[in-house]
Amino acid sequence: MAAMRARHKIRAPRRGLNAAKTDDFDSLWTVLSSSLTEIHTKNASTLSFEELYRNAYRIVLMMRGDDLYESVKKLEKDWLRDTVQKRITDSISSSLVRAQESTDIQDQSEERRAAGEKFMGVLKEAWEDHQLCMGMITDVLMYMDRIISTDKSKPSIYIVSMGLFRDYVLRAPVRPDSPITVADVLESTVLFMISLERVGHIIERPLIRHCISMLEGLYESEKEEGEKLYLSTFEPAFIKTSKEFYQAEGRRLLEIGDATTFCRISSQRITEEQERCLSTLAMMTEPKVLEVLDNELIRKNIDEVVMLEGTGVRHMLDHNLLEGLRSVYSLNARVDPKKDSLARVVNKRIVELGKEINASSIVVAQAAQPTKDAKDAKDAGTEKKEKGKEKEKPVNQQTLSAIQWVDDILALKRQFDTVWEQSFLSDQGLQSSIMASFANFINMNPRSSEYLSLFFDENLKKGIKGKTESEVDTLLDNGITLLRYIKDKDLFETYYKKHLSRRLLMKRSASTDAERQMISKMKMEVGNQFTQRIEAMFKDMTVSEDLTANYKSHIARSADPDQKPVDLEINVLTSTMWPMEIMANTKDGVVQLPCIFPREIENLKQSFEKFYLDKHSGRKLSWQAGMGTADIRATFKRSNGKVQKHEINVSTYMMVILLLFNDLPDGKSLSFEEIEERTRIPKNDLIRNLQSLALVAKTRILRKSPMSREINPADRFSFNHEFQSPFVKVRIGVVAGAKVEDQEQRKETEKKMADERGGSIEAAIVRIMKQRKKLTHSQLMTETLTQLSTRFVPDVSMVKKRIESLIDREYLERLSEEPPTYGYVA
């Protein structure tokens, strides 16, 4: 190549540059402009790209790029104004223009619709032609564009021509003297179409989509940051009409007054709008129109819908209409992250239902009460069988009502759990509000703690028999859930301990595993401190087992072989860990003297005491006969001379009573007072034990005279040799005291509770003050309440009283009055 020319010099380029000086812009432009017009009239296929490009290129190299740019702009402007604009305005029928002025959309809708479709069709075609032609022109003018838009930072010719389309087509008046522009007609036509669709007509979606995308493709100004026409004009109008539409829709639906319909139609509208934005309008409108929908249709009406009589949420809850609830939930969730409206109604309903449960349990409990009273009123002559039955009844009914209560609540809970899971999509906020409602009504029942404890008691004694491990697990879990709701956990603890001690001492517990499981569950739920004492009770039981075994081997080694051995199984209980009433040996302030044991037993007692105190010096054993049992072998001499032997399992007190008759010659009898005097068994217990021995037909080992239902101090008792039982072993239970406390016992428990709480409160206050040294009254109150909240909710006046008392005892001092501040006295 180098050889072709001998010049060793960078030549000036041969072409273009040199030609540039000769100014033939006009001739080049003439060729170009006629070709560009050809493009617009769709005759491009005969044109040569290369030729057009070369012409444009030459003009640019001549430094006349700007002129070219302006000329093309003018050409486009003229074309749009003179040809395209006319085509469009001609397609607008006068009915469309008229419709622009009148507002009634239903007016001549068919005619307007046809005219609108025709107009949009023409507009769409014009727009597509324009885009296509401008694409070709831009290709041809590629070089110019490159120079002009990079060097002079002007918008490319394509963008400019789009702006021209906007100015000379869309913003052209529809009639020479009319203020209405083509864009206005387009907007109102599209809105009209949409309103038709909203009332159920089928419309030409793709056509509208085309027109909308045209608006999306055009900008307010040529600058990059200019807003899209769609956003600046059409969308606000669309939002406005949507707002009006949904306001009306909301009113209409409320008038129908059916919550399910409301939900169904609302959801339907939401999908419709989504679909509309997807297929007819623009995706970016979706959030906006949905917001309008949320506001106008849902937020303003949801409260009323939820409350609707007969069809609202209450109705749905009562009839378990999960589907309906779910749609209410999803609607409410759209407008309110907390779903207040829904939560309010649900909570109200829960509390209502809960109150019903509370009320019915009281009814059952009270139903039991009158029977008892009525029974008291009945004369003693009533038949014995009937008596026995009736005697049991109130007890069972009380327990039953407790269990019924718990079961009802669990059922209710299950119901709402299903609703929550399936309809409320496991919403966190609603969960806690539902929980709060449950806690609310559960704590309205003053006996909730006791009932719950009874529920556990019953189940641990009988309920879990024959159940699989997982069933037991669920059962306990359910109970624990309720425990979560109970405010006064210390009260529950008291009851639980009471019931537990009975189960343990009387060996009524069905499964130790279940008991332990229960404890670990409680530990997880309420905390270590709560279960500490309960665990200690279990520990006492195991220690006692060892102790018994040790004692037995000790006796076997040392005892006098002649003496009849009496087996002793003993439970040594730590007095602070076990419920008060078991341990108490005072009653109503009167010291109860220990019961007098028969000689054999007394020996045994002393022997054990010696054994125990040898091991653990400094401890004091006090014997609680009330909770023990004994196996005794009794010999019955029948009147026919036969001798029948039975092994009888009785309570310790009964044993003491029965052993009295050992020393008594046959046929003699002892009076109630004599028995009381000789045994020093507390009167209450004595009555109950004698009732079991003498009144219950199946276990009548003692005869009482006179035969009456009541035990009177003057009654006399004698050994019944005619006792009959098909079994060798006979178990005689003590007539149980009512499991559910009566008013008196309740008061007592409450009093004890109050004392105990007083202690806890004081301890908490001192703990806090010791750490902080100085606190204002309100701060101290809040801290105390938080510290104690896991166990119970203390009464504010009680806390105040305790503070006073601590000041009196010089634990605290008042530092100032305003604001009231306390200091810790070391």
Add this chain to the structure above:
Amino acid sequence: MAERTVLRKDQLEISLHNEKKLIKEGTIKDDNPLDLSEPFRDLCSACRRGDLKVCQEKITEGVNVNARDLYDYTPLILASLCGHYEVARLLLESGALCERDTFQGERCLYNALNDRIRNLLLEYDYSKSTDPLQPLAAHLSSLLTRESPVTTDIEVTAAEESLFLHKFVLAARSPYFRGKLSAAPESTTWKLPNSIAPEAFSAAIKYLYLGEPPRELRAGPGTGFTESEVFAGIDKIAKYLEIESLMDSILDSGDRRRARQRRTTELARGRDQLEHWFRENVLKHKVIIDTSQVDKVRWDRNNAIFADVLLRSDELPEEAEETGEAQKSTLFPVHRAILLRSEFFQAMFMSSFREAHITDNLHIIDVDCSPDVLEIILTFLYTERADFPLEVAVDVLFAADMLFIEKLKTKAAVVISTLGSEGMSQANAAKTHAKDEDDIDIYSIIRAAWLTRVQRLEEFAARFLAYRLEAHIDSPEFAELIQELRFDDAGLNELMDEKALPNGEEAQSEDVAKITDGVEALDVSKSSVGQGPGREIRTLDGAVVEDEFSEDAMNYEILMGKLEALLEKLNLDA
């Protein structure tokens, strides 16, 4: 590489040792082979001196820019160590490697004299692809997926799968197809034996189109072929199509470095095949004909070299007059698939103008440049080769600008600014200026630079003028240039006003720079103006001075005076 672990020195030495061993065994190629040849030594010394022209010449001669000298220096290390930004850029553009995590690469970065060079080096990191053949390969493989415009002319079927391909690529790359197609050039479908797995088939085709080798072969459950079957298929098709290296290209894809080297060789081979085919077919079939006869030329669409369009280039009438013969036109039968590399042709073939229609006889498309320039352009498009002499460089620049071939434009600018910088090796710039005049028409170059918006060239020309201000300041062309500047850029005056604070020499020299530049290549020219006259012992009007600095000052005053007079004459406010 989220966490770069720094190797301990011993670990580094071990890995270097291992590498050396591998190189000795021939497993991998040395990236930087030792080169003791004379031309390479010249290149190295040019890099030390910053002599762009020699560098460009040596690179064009084919000296390996990645070789190393006796002391393990590569040209790039030398250039960056000595702070020659332009040379470093030239080397990188010519394929010099600066890869992180290699001994030479890190050394190069570490050595870089200043941040400017260091950043330049980092920009060209391998990840950004330094392989100069990559654009060609990318274009070819993009043809496989390109949907419009349609450029394919044959449907090749193997088993179920059929692909639409280009006969000229097949013929250039596969001896099998070359044979078959030369026997039956008009065929539009081709069937390969059914036994070839589709996976193997498409891998082979991809290979032919210079695509990246597949990372993993789609084999195993779901495809109906096991891996070994696919490999067997590939082996088979490679033999069938006579492309032996296919297998290696797929097998080697594990090791990054080996893969890269393999790919580089592969691309070079592919390019050579294309080039060979291009020269043997396209160039052999070019038609030189009297311009008046051009319209009568008819090329059937079914031709032996599968061309689907004719490019026409006319001699200028004056040239025809010079030779005294009728004006000639040259026609090149070419392939649209390749022309698409130019945005101009792409727009043309995708439009709905006449050229885009498919007709029985090939379109003749006029290209507004001389036949030899068109040949250079075609060579570049087909082979990525752009070796052309200085004298056509401006023409190439314009043509490339017109056809939107950015890389070629850059290349032309490089050629002009490096080869044109002969004697610009700073030291003797001014001394030799008398000779330069003959070589370079700097005024047309600077105008070309403006017209084609090549900043690099503008900088070059500004510097060129700055060195020789003394020689040019009195010429009428210079005055014309300054005047043009004024019309060109009205904002310049304001700029000058702002800068022209009477702050002594510094501010004034800025002015000089500003005017001669006409563009923002401010610092470059300032420093060079500062340097240029300083080399002379004598001042410009011949008076001898003792002190170099006062000499500088005097020279400036003289120059400034002349400049001001000039500006005054042109009614400009300096």
